[in-house]
Amino acid sequence: MDMDWDFDDEGVQKLTSPGEVITSATQFMRGHGTFVEDNDVVASLSGTIERVNKLVSVRALRTRYHGEVGDLVVGRITEVQAARWKVDVNGHQDALLRLSSVNLPGGVQRRKLESDELEMRKFFEEGDLLVAEVQPTHGDGALNLHTRxxxxxxxxxxxxxxxSPVLIRRRNSHFCSLPCGVDLILGMNGYIWIAKHVAENQKEGEEGFDAEAVYSNKNDDIDMETRAAISRVSNLIHVFARRSIPITDAILAEAYDWAVQQETSPSDLLRADVGDTMVAMVTALA
Amino acid sequence: MSTLQNFDRRRITGPDKSLPPVYDSSPSAADPLASPEPAERAHRSPSSVRPIFLQTGLIPSASGSTYLEQSSQKLVCAVYGPRQQPKAAGAGYSDRGTLTVSLKFAPFSSSRRRAPNRDAEDRQLSLRVQAALEPAVRAETFPKAGVDVFLHVLESDGLDALVCGAVLAASTALADAGVELLGLVVGCSAAWVGGRTWLDPSEQEARGARGVMGLTCLPALGTVASVWQTGELGLEEVEQMADECRRACDELHHLAVKVLLESAKKRLGRS
Structure with a gap:
C-alpha cells in the first residue's frame, strides 16, 4: 500500500473534504475529524490530513475553539448567573466561571461570602473582558475557567x-511584551488582547501593584504614541490572519519594525499591496 | 408636519419620482401553459443543469459562508456556530447538538413581491432544506450547542431548484465552517415533461410539467438524504428521474469538493 497517502507529490500535506475516504481502518486509527465507514477511515471535515504514527486526523482550517485543560483564554462575560458567570470564549458553548474560582479583592485566602454573591456585578459585568485559564471540563463539553x-x-x-483559533500555537507563555511598548495576550481561543505595557514594578506582588484596580472599569491615560502602537499591532494581526499565518510575538515584532522603518501609517497596513510586501519581507526573514 | 405624523414606518417608501417597470415583451407567447408539454427544451438540453458559480468565504463574520449563482437563481448562505443556544423553555438535556435552518426571500427575489415576515412559503422550504442536511451533520460532536444556517435568497426561479441550490450552498458552507459532516449533501430537481426528464427545471418549466421531484443525497457515501415529489408520476418515471438526478448530483458533488479544496488552498497560501 502507498504509505504517502497523507502527502501529495510535492511533499505538502494533502487536503480533504467531508466524505472522502482517507485510508483503510484496519491499519490506522481514526482521530478527530474522521469516522469509520465500511472499514475505511473517512474525513468529516474539510482541511489538512495529519498523521501521527497510526492515528489519522483531519484539521479544519476554520473552527470554533476546542478547549483543553491549562489553555489560556481571553473571553467576554455574556451572563451573570447564580454564583457563576457565563463567558463567551469562541467555543461550542459559553464557558463557566464560578464565583469560587476568582480572586476577590482582599487576599487570596479570603472566603466567599453571601454578600459577594449579591454583588457579582461589581467584579464582572456583562461585556467585560477577562483572561483566564481552562480547568477540567464538564462532561458535556462546557469549559470551566478560573482566574485564581x-x-x-x-x-x-x-x-x-x-x-481563527488555529492560528495560535501553544507555547510556554501566552503573555508577551513587544519592544514597542505593547503587551500581548495570545488567547488559545483566537482572542488576542493588545494593551498598554505594564511596567515591571507595577506587576502583581510588586510594590507599585494597585490591588484596588484589579476589578476597575476605568482605563488609565494612554498617550497617542501607545495608541498608535496598539492600532498598528492590531492591523498587523489582521493582515497575518487574513493570510493564515500563525501569530507569534516574534513575527509581530519583526513586522512592527518593518512598518516603522517604512514609515507606513497604521491604516496603510490594511492596504492589500502594503500587506503583501510586509508579509513577503517578514516571512523571508523568518 | 401632519404628513410626517401619518408616516407609516413599516412601509418601504419608494423614491418620489418613479417609472412603471418594463416587463419582457409578450410573456404569454413563451408561456408553456399556452401549449402544454412542449417537445423541445429552450436554451439547454433536458439532462443539463444550469451552470453554477459557487464561492466560499463571502461573509467574514460568519463561521462559514457561500454564495451560489445559477443563472437567475442567486442565494447567500451563512453558517454560525456551533455556538451557545438561548435556553429554550421546557427543552430537556440532549447530548446532541441542534441544527436550525432559516431560509428567507428578499422582497425582490421573485416575479411577485414577497412581503417580509408575511410569507409562509419560506418556513416550509426551510424545513425541506433542514431535512436534507440533518442526516449529514454529526450533531453528536457538539452536544448542547447549535449550528444556525441562514439562507438569503436574492433571486429565485423554481422552488424545487431553489431547495436543491440551498442544500448545496448550505452543505458547502457547513464544511467551510468546520462543522463535522458525514459527507457533502447535494440535491437536484427534475420535471417530467413530454415523456422526458428535464433536470433542474425553472419556474416556468415546472409549471408546464406533469410532475416534479427533487432528490438530495450524499454522493460520497452513496446514500440518499431526502426525496420529495409533486404532481402525477408513475413508479418507473420516478425511478428514471431519480437516476438522472443522482447522476447530476455526482457532478455537483465534484464541483462542491473542488470549491472547498480551492478555498482551503487559497487560505493556506498554496494557490
Whole structure:
C-alpha cells in the first residue's frame, strides 16, 4: 500500500473534504475529524490530513475553539448567573466561571461570602473582558475557567482582536511584551488582547501593584504614541490572519519594525499591496 | 408636519419620482401553459443543469459562508456556530447538538413581491432544506450547542431548484465552517415533461410539467438524504428521474469538493 497517502507529490500535506475516504481502518486509527465507514477511515471535515504514527486526523482550517485543560483564554462575560458567570470564549458553548474560582479583592485566602454573591456585578459585568485559564471540563463539553492567579482577571487599557483559533500555537507563555511598548495576550481561543505595557514594578506582588484596580472599569491615560502602537499591532494581526499565518510575538515584532522603518501609517497596513510586501519581507526573514 | 405624523414606518417608501417597470415583451407567447408539454427544451438540453458559480468565504463574520449563482437563481448562505443556544423553555438535556435552518426571500427575489415576515412559503422550504442536511451533520460532536444556517435568497426561479441550490450552498458552507459532516449533501430537481426528464427545471418549466421531484443525497457515501415529489408520476418515471438526478448530483458533488479544496488552498497560501 502507498504509505504517502497523507502527502501529495510535492511533499505538502494533502487536503480533504467531508466524505472522502482517507485510508483503510484496519491499519490506522481514526482521530478527530474522521469516522469509520465500511472499514475505511473517512474525513468529516474539510482541511489538512495529519498523521501521527497510526492515528489519522483531519484539521479544519476554520473552527470554533476546542478547549483543553491549562489553555489560556481571553473571553467576554455574556451572563451573570447564580454564583457563576457565563463567558463567551469562541467555543461550542459559553464557558463557566464560578464565583469560587476568582480572586476577590482582599487576599487570596479570603472566603466567599453571601454578600459577594449579591454583588457579582461589581467584579464582572456583562461585556467585560477577562483572561483566564481552562480547568477540567464538564462532561458535556462546557469549559470551566478560573482566574485564581494575579496574572489573570479583568482586562483594560487595550483592544481585542479576534482571529481563527488555529492560528495560535501553544507555547510556554501566552503573555508577551513587544519592544514597542505593547503587551500581548495570545488567547488559545483566537482572542488576542493588545494593551498598554505594564511596567515591571507595577506587576502583581510588586510594590507599585494597585490591588484596588484589579476589578476597575476605568482605563488609565494612554498617550497617542501607545495608541498608535496598539492600532498598528492590531492591523498587523489582521493582515497575518487574513493570510493564515500563525501569530507569534516574534513575527509581530519583526513586522512592527518593518512598518516603522517604512514609515507606513497604521491604516496603510490594511492596504492589500502594503500587506503583501510586509508579509513577503517578514516571512523571508523568518 | 401632519404628513410626517401619518408616516407609516413599516412601509418601504419608494423614491418620489418613479417609472412603471418594463416587463419582457409578450410573456404569454413563451408561456408553456399556452401549449402544454412542449417537445423541445429552450436554451439547454433536458439532462443539463444550469451552470453554477459557487464561492466560499463571502461573509467574514460568519463561521462559514457561500454564495451560489445559477443563472437567475442567486442565494447567500451563512453558517454560525456551533455556538451557545438561548435556553429554550421546557427543552430537556440532549447530548446532541441542534441544527436550525432559516431560509428567507428578499422582497425582490421573485416575479411577485414577497412581503417580509408575511410569507409562509419560506418556513416550509426551510424545513425541506433542514431535512436534507440533518442526516449529514454529526450533531453528536457538539452536544448542547447549535449550528444556525441562514439562507438569503436574492433571486429565485423554481422552488424545487431553489431547495436543491440551498442544500448545496448550505452543505458547502457547513464544511467551510468546520462543522463535522458525514459527507457533502447535494440535491437536484427534475420535471417530467413530454415523456422526458428535464433536470433542474425553472419556474416556468415546472409549471408546464406533469410532475416534479427533487432528490438530495450524499454522493460520497452513496446514500440518499431526502426525496420529495409533486404532481402525477408513475413508479418507473420516478425511478428514471431519480437516476438522472443522482447522476447530476455526482457532478455537483465534484464541483462542491473542488470549491472547498480551492478555498482551503487559497487560505493556506498554496494557490
Amino acid at each position: 492567579s494575579l496574572k489573570y482577571g479583568k482586562l483594560r487599557n487595550g483592544q481585542l482582536v479576534t482571529v
